[in-house]
Amino acid sequence: MTMPAQTNWTVETRTRTSTIFLGLAAVLVVVLALAPFYASRSLIQDLFFILTMLVLAQGWNLLAGYAGLVSVGQQAFVGIGAYAMFGGVILLDLDPLVSIALGGIAAALLAIPTAFFTFRLQGAYFAIGTWVVAEIVRLTVAQWKALGGGTGTSLPRSATREMFGLEFLKDTFGFKTSAATDVITFWLALVLAVVTVGVVYRLLRSRQGLGLAAVRDNQNAARSVGVDAQRIKTIVYLSTAFITGLAGALIYVQKARISPDAAFSVLDWTAYVIFIVVIGGIGTIEGPIIGVLVFFALQNSLSGYGSWYLLVLGLLGIVIMLFAPRGLWGLFTDRTGIELFPIRRRLSGDPNEKSGG
């Protein structure tokens, strides 16, 4: 009996299920990308809505589910992203697509003073602090007369008509102008959603992600082994702001009409997002995906009932938080053990095991 001098243990997060799933997901993305060629325009718009809400939900999930930053003020970044995009188009005469990048940058810049202020506040104070900041930004933007002040404004038709790539789509595939706009924004939303999920998944599997989980589980213990909690939280907050700003700008390229109350709506950009994450399962990557599909199904089937719809959504959120705090995906994983985006580290690959040591 010899002790193996060197074992071939490796730390892995991947499982067989997840590898198969990644293959399927890649196929799904391709199928979705081709949607404009076989799906109706209204389906493309629905998919656009689902994908952009998914981006916002993944962002909020990363903040609240992993970094412990329960923000009720994400509408600040959606709104400032959208307004920066409008500013780029109207005041600087930029292409709307170029302007979307401006939206992300503006949101990330806004996040710096916001983090400076709100990170001094703990827990619930932080939640209210982010909300107040969002209100301040909304009220300030409402004073910006060049972009319509409190009543808002529209994207000039010339800008949306001459949007990059529009002519190409019209000439090559024979789309009408309005349909081509939807197709471009849909593709961008798909790219943004895939990149967001990919970046979040990569982050959670990285050293930083491990540090983040450690901070969430026990901040003092994490700090004692050298995890710089504040630094990781700041990075997560700023990058989420950037992604949220991009999503906000993209959403308003498609809407083409903006007002402070709509762009900074706590209901549309934070409450819905929170319900999506809670219903799907907070603290997992799969949760927001499940959540956004359930949310969309609920919205479609209950949209005729006015405020009853929100009432049901609120009650569902409360019931899930009380009785199944890990959401629908949590229930599913508990029963089946299936994880599509596993981030738990497992030991595997010891060849000595076979030879019977």
Added chain:
Amino acid sequence: MIWIDTIVQGVLLGGLYALFAAGLSLVFGIMRLVNLAHGDLIVMAAYLILVLVTLLGIDPFLAALIAAPFLFGVGWLLQMHVLNRTLGPDILPPLLVTFGLSIVIQNALLEGFSADSKRLSVGQLETASLALGPVNVGVMPLLTFISAIVVIVALNRLFYSTSLGRAFRATSDDAVTASLMGVRPQNIFATATGIAMVVVTIAALYLGTRANFDPTIGPARLIYAFEAVIIGGLGSLWGTLAGGIIIGVAQTLGAAINPEWQILAGHVAFVVVLLLRPRGLFPRAVD
């Protein structure tokens, strides 16, 4: 002269915000529960008073007196059967459950009372005013401010001179040890929320008599109330009054310069105070 008048109006407005905040401060101080539905509970109480006024044809003050014990019961049940389940080291469950509750209350009120704005009428009191030295003050704003002081004095007496208050403070300091001494934290929490709902009823009375209200104005009141609590410092009710006054004065001064700046000025004052004093002006408890 106009500035003195503006500041006096702001101080009196601060009394209203302190009333919004007192219930929140009480609940937060005892069980560290952040109730994001607090503003909507105030609006709900205002609708209840309105229903009593309409159905029974009585004065809003009398209606509030009838509504208060009922709302105490609502608060007690809400805490006992819903909110107590969310308490614990994790701050997510209470935040998300009360956030959901906020959406539920708003939409239930929208369904029941439509989006039209309503008002509680108190007859001649609405326009009556008193000359106090160089400035004229409305009777209703003055009454609001006095009520805020009475509520704070009463809550402080309850806290520091009664056995219930002793149980409140003990549970707040250490719920486990308090339960060894025969205090049942669950009951204490339910009673505290019940009392907070009585304060909410008083706040609702003045909310409804001083201005129009509709089902969607709750969240804005929640923010003012929270700003007052945080500016004042955790655990200090007089601090909460001071916080309310700071927000109120900032708002009226802002509005005097440009009507569009009223709300903005209040929020900015909140941010400035917190940048200078991160734990508020008169912090008593350490969170």
